[in-house]
Amino acid sequence: MIKTISNLGSYVLDGIEQIGRTFNLLLIILWKILQPPYQIFPIIKQVYFIGARSMTVIIISGVTIGMVLGLQFYNTLERFGSVGVLGSAVALSIIRELGPVMTALMVVGRAGSAICAELGIMRITEQVDALECMAISPDKYLVAPKLVGGVISVPLLNFVFNVVAIGGGYFVGVVLFGVSEGSYVNGMIDSVLWSDVRLGLVKSLIFGLLITLICCAKGFYLHLSKYGSQGAEGVSRATTDAVVISSVSVLLCDFIIGALMS
Amino acid sequence: MNKITIELLTGIFVLIGIAAFTWLAVSIAGASFTEQPGYTLEARFTSISGLREGAVIEGAGVRIGTVSRIDFDPDSFEAIVFLRINEGVPVQEDAIASVRTQGIIGEKYINIVPGGFDELLGDGDELYETESAISLEELVSRYIFSSED
Numbered sequence: 243m244i245k246t247i248s249n250l251g252s253y254v255l256d257g258i259e260q261i262g263r264t265f266n267l268l269l270i271i272l273w274k275i276l277q278p279p280y281q282i283f284p285i286i287k288q289v290y291f292i293g294a295r296s297m298t299v300i301i302i303s304g305v306t307i308g309m310v311l312g313l314q315f316y317n318t319l320e321r322f323g324s325v326g327v328l329g330s331a332v333a334l335s336i337i338r339e340l341g342p343v344m345t346a347l348m349v350v351g352r353a354g355s356a357i358c359a360e361l362g363i364m365r366i367t368e369q370v371d372a373l374e375c376m377a378i379s380p381d382k383y384l385v386a387p388k389l390v391g392g393v394i395s396v397p398l399l400n401f402v403f404n405v406v407a408i409g410g411g412y413f414v415g416v417v418l419f420g421v422s423e424g425s426y427v428n429g430m431i432d433s434v435l436w437s438d439v440r441l442g443l444v445k446s447l448i449f450g451l452l453i454t455l456i457c458c459a460k461g462f463y464l465h466l467s468k469y470g471s472q473g474a475e476g477v478s479r480a481t482t483d484a485v486v487i488s489s490v491s492v493l494l495c496d497f498i499i500g501a502l503m504s
Numbered sequence: 505m506n507k508i509t510i511e512l513l514t515g516i517f518v519l520i521g522i523a524a525f526t527w528l529a530v531s532i533a534g535a536s537f538t539e540q541p542g543y544t545l546e547a548r549f550t551s552i553s554g555l556r557e558g559a560v561i562e563g564a565g566v567r568i569g570t571v572s573r574i575d576f577d578p579d580s581f582e583a584i585v586f587l588r589i590n591e592g593v594p595v596q597e598d599a600i601a602s603v604r605t606q607g608i609i610g611e612k613y614i615n616i617v618p619g620g621f622d623e624l625l626g627d628g629d630e631l632y633e634t635e636s637a638i639s640l641e642e643l644v645s646r647y648i649f650s651s652e653d
Binding site for chain 1: 507510511513514516517518520521522524525527528529531532533534556558560611
């Protein structure tokens with residue numbers, strides 16, 4: 243009985259410690275980014291890795307989601323005889339909600355897991371300690387470019403996703419089902435306001451920071467993990483955790499930002 | 505992969521992203537970074553319930569401007585609405601601004617009916633003739649209570 247309660251306590255303490263470590267890492271990075279020397283090429287490399295190489299998966303998922311939304315909204319709206327609002331329904335749901343969330347989830351799956359595994363392996367093979375021995379700050383050299391790269395890439399990917407998904411909805415609605423082109427495009431232009439686009443922008447900026455931060459912290463602090471860092475198993479556990487935690491926190495944050503900003 | 509290729513591909517990616525953002529912001533959301541040429545009028549309403557900043561201003565059913573700001577005047581308990589009217593659209597001194605709804609459950613917008621005066625309003629002037637939002641509930645309750653006697 244007492245053992246069960248103390249187990250529970252240790253889980254809670256571990257969770258709090260991890261949250262603390264993660265935000266501590268964020269503060270350290272924010273402080274160190276401001277200090278010279280400034281590294282530009284490592285950031286470009288991360289934007290390439292997180293952003294440019296995610297373009298394919300973002301475009302494919304964007305077109306698919308846009309087409310699915312077009313199809314489902316068309317079928318529902320047709321029953322009420324109001325297919326005229328198809329454009330605004332598709333555009334608003336993509337720009338406000340689905341764009342930022344789907345982009346963040348795709349980036350977690352494609353780049354977040356890779357970031358966590360990379361840092362985790364560097365930690366267990368003592369490469370991070372080697373950097374420290376050479377008086378190179380590992381958080382600035384390894385983590386900071388990934389964080390900045392994530393914050394730059396995710397919003398850009400989000401807007402590409404939005405445009406492509408609106409195109410997918412257009413294809414299904416206008417080309418396949420024959421909704422009038424004018425009502426799709428102009429309905430969209432009339433109902434989407436700058437505040438909707440701004441909401442999407444804020445969401446994707448925060449998601450970009452959040453997912454790269456969680457994935458970096460999980461890998462970078464692998465040696466402090468409660469279960470120890472037993473080689474490949476430790477890395478695999480940390481990577482799984484990083485993907486699950488960052489996906490869940492994206493969904494949670496999406497609701498919180500949505501509730502605060504509208 | 506060498507440094508030049510990575511930089512080139514990253515540059516292309518960033519350009520595509522910025523282009524997508526600009527398209528969304530400018531042609532879909534209609535945000536303009538330089539203020540559209542036009543002038544701002546002030547109008548007071550006793551109720552504008554449901555009107556949002558950025559709402560459309562229509563004249564004869566055509567979009568002629570947007571609501572730029574909404575303030576509350578605590579002294580008279582009225583809403584002050586700032587109307588940004590496009591350049592070249594004349595609004596007479598006795599023109600009437602009313603809060604209307606698109607369809608039954610649509611968005612609120614402001615409709616401007618032209619007046620007969622020769623004097624035109626300029627930047628910062630106040631539009632005195634206003635009609636507030638019509639509330640269906642209020643109409644129904646007025647009907648119920650007036651039929652009692």
